[in-house]
Amino acid sequence: MASGDYFVHPTSVIDEPVTIGKGTKIWHFCHVMQGAVIGERCSFGQNVFVGSKVVIGNNVKVQNNVSIYDNVYLEDDVFCGPSMVFTNVINPRSHIIRKDEYMDTFIRKGASIGANATVVCGITLGRYCFVGAGAVVSKDVPDYALMVGIPAKRIGWMCHCGVRLPLPASTEEEVQANCEFCSSSYKLLPDGRLEVIREKMP
Numbered sequence: 001m002a003s004g005d006y007f008v009h010p011t012s013v014i015d016e017p018v019t020i021g022k023g024t025k026i027w028h029f030c031h032v033m034q035g036a037v038i039g040e041r042c043s044f045g046q047n048v049f050v051g052s053k054v055v056i057g058n059n060v061k062v063q064n065n066v067s068i069y070d071n072v073y074l075e076d077d078v079f080c081g082p083s084m085v086f087t088n089v090i091n092p093r094s095h096i097i098r099k100d101e102y103m104d105t106f107i108r109k110g111a112s113i114g115a116n117a118t119v120v121c122g123i124t125l126g127r128y129c130f131v132g133a134g135a136v137v138s139k140d141v142p143d144y145a146l147m148v149g150i151p152a153k154r155i156g157w158m159c160h161c162g163v164r165l166p167l168p169a170s171t172e173e174e175v176q177a178n179c180e181f182c183s184s185s186y187k188l189l190p191d192g193r194l195e196v197i198r199e200k201m202p
Helices: none
Strands: 073-075 104-107 147-148 153-157 174-179 183-186 194-198
Touching: none
Parallel strands: 073 104
Antiparallel strands: 147 153, 174 183, 183 194
């Protein structure tokens, strides 16, 4: 089905009313629930579920077998790798209804989440952070942080272009570095924050 503004494969189910932006493509066997908000130029691979209380920004890429449950919010340019997992209840039980306890999860602009990673509800993933494949993230992630492992730990920092920066995971004194790919400049502070000095967008 093509609306003129966006594309939906015939095998997918869209529960109107929804908001879907111009240029978005929804491929095989997806299900978008009534009330969902999806921005422009997004791409949803096979077997993606989007809940009714989900807001997705522009240019978001969601790979196969991802379920985006209620109270998950994806900002612009987010990447969700194949079969990565979101949750929205911290202590689920089959015999207890906890729909009024859903926790908000925020994925900030440009963040990338690797294949089979799990993002536990109630946290924020910072701008342009990078979660490695298979990681389990249960705490807030700083902007540009590179997170791997179970539980996920910060092992370094990533440029907005997706290349690892030549910086330590932490420092006791201010350290600066340039991206070897795009020449953007960053400054790592002792308090664990990465500041942008000069960011060159592609």
